[in-house]
Amino acid sequence: MDIFEIINQVGENREEYLGAVSPPIFQTAMFATKTVAEMREKIANESDSPFYSRGTNPSFQQVAQKIAQLEKAEDCLLFASGSAAVSAAVLVNLEQGNHIVSVQKPYSWSKKLMTEFLPRFGVTTSFVEGTISENFEKAIQKNTKIIYLESPNSWTFEQQNIEEVVRIAKKYNLITVFDNSYATPINQNPIALGIDIVIHSGTKYLSGHSDTVAGVLCASKMITKKIFASEYMTLGGVISPLNAWLLLRGLRTLPLRMKQVAETTPKIVDFLANHPKIEEVFYPFHQKNPQFALAKKQMKQGTGQFTIALKTDNQEKVERFCEKLHHFLLAVSWGSYESLIFPACALPLQTGNYKSGDLKPNWVRFSVGFEEADTLIADLENALQEI
Numbered sequence: 001m002d003i004f005e006i007i008n009q010v011g012e013n014r015e016e017y018l019g020a021v022s023p024p025i026f027q028t029a030m031f032a033t034k035t036v037a038e039m040r041e042k043i044a045n046e047s048d049s050p051f052y053s054r055g056t057n058p059s060f061q062q063v064a065q066k067i068a069q070l071e072k073a074e075d076c077l078l079f080a081s082g083s084a085a086v087s088a089a090v091l092v093n094l095e096q097g098n099h100i101v102s103v104q105k106p107y108s109w110s111k112k113l114m115t116e117f118l119p120r121f122g123v124t125t126s127f128v129e130g131t132i133s134e135n136f137e138k139a140i141q142k143n144t145k146i147i148y149l150e151s152p153n154s155w156t157f158e159q160q161n162i163e164e165v166v167r168i169a170k171k172y173n174l175i176t177v178f179d180n181s182y183a184t185p186i187n188q189n190p191i192a193l194g195i196d197i198v199i200h201s202g203t204k205y206l207s208g209h210s211d212t213v214a215g216v217l218c219a220s221k222m223i224t225k226k227i228f229a230s231e232y233m234t235l236g237g238v239i240s241p242l243n244a245w246l247l248l249r250g251l252r253t254l255p256l257r258m259k260q261v262a263e264t265t266p267k268i269v270d271f272l273a274n275h276p277k278i279e280e281v282f283y284p285f286h287q288k289n290p291q292f293a294l295a296k297k298q299m300k301q302g303t304g305q306f307t308i309a310l311k312t313d314n315q316e317k318v319e320r321f322c323e324k325l326h327h328f329l330l331a332v333s334w335g336s337y338e339s340l341i342f343p344a345c346a347l348p349l350q351t352g353n354y355k356s357g358d359l360k361p362n363w364v365r366f367s368v369g370f371e372e373a374d375t376l377i378a379d380l381e382n383a384l385q386e387i
């Protein structure tokens with residue numbers, strides 16, 4: 001199906017809402033029934049029929065159906081945040097004493113889940129350099145249950161070869177969990193390549209307007225049913241009707257937004273990669289990226305997120321560079337209409353992130369918004385002159 005056909009038509013029941021083109025927000029906690037028999041049926045079928053909004057609500061169902069189709073998945077669950085989706089995807093597959101093999105540099109709170117939270121319940125994790133697929137196989141133990149992937153991963157955007165890692169996971173009967181937030185379902189569909197569970201931070205590109213925190217989990221109906229009955233309803237990290245509606249609203253323009261940043265960002269990356277004050281640029285779709293061929297194989301196009309290493313050890317200079325930029329807001333998150341920067345040196349230097357090499361103080365992460373490339377390049381040129 002045409003992508004816009006999915007976005008415009010799937011899950012829309014306009015005749016039920018007076019023909020409203022934009023669906024109403026079902027801002028309700030419960031749904032009443034006329035008879036006890038109907039109530040009984042809803043309770044037995046809670047994952048599919050709106051009954052209580054910690055479970056299902058029409059405002060979730062519409063957007064979940066669209067995202068499932070975009071991800072080429074059977075089903076989709078929405079969460080209050082990307083981190084809630086990650087936690088559910090991981091927890092549902094674990095028992096005490098199990099082991100995870102994870103890519104080395106996943107999103108910071110995903111890493112925290114594995115290094116600080118799960119060890120309380122006897123679950124351990126081995127982190128491996130993910131650009132070499134064999135590293136995953138070498139780290140597998142008797143008690144391994146999950147291979148955790150994020151490709152491209154946070155900050156430096158290294159990729160894992162999805163097909164190769166899936167082959168290893170299937171050989172050892174392991175579940176694969178994949179954070180696809182960076183690429184979005186427009187640019188990469190891991191489930192089509194054999195991944196079991198895909199999660200997204202809906203806060204980023206999917207909603208795309210810096211006004212919503214949301215999470216998405218895509219998988220087979222068998223897996224989502226299992227999660228619904230345990231982590232979803234028990235931990236209760238559910239999205240709100242309003243945030244689901246905002247996610248739907250953002251999704252309407254997702255392909256156009258991805259097209260815009262795919263056009264402008266490579267020009268900005270090119271400018272920076274050739275600038276004498278820049279040591280390195282991390283961007284999967286740059287010709288100089290050693291994994292450029294894999295990027296073209298696994299992803300349709302580049303996105304708006306990249307990181308630069310400034311050619312200086314002087315933190316004051318890094319800070320001045322950030323503060324001299326006019327068109328980039330200093331903020332966390334990414335994937336929205338406005339351009340953002342996040343300097344690594346804003347994070348406390350004594351954290352393990354620096355010791356492990358996950359972060360370096362001269363790194364600045366960028367999220368390109370919808371401004372013209374020339375506007376942003378002029379701004380960068382100016383700020384680089386100041387240091």
Ligand SMILES: *Cc1c(COP(=O)(O)O)cnc(C)c1O
Pocket residue numbers: 081082083084107150154179181182200201202203204213214215333
């Ligand atoms: C932001 C982010 C998350 C967490 O999502 P939240 O919506 O902030 O909870 C997970 N993975 C990646 C790659 C992210 O950038």
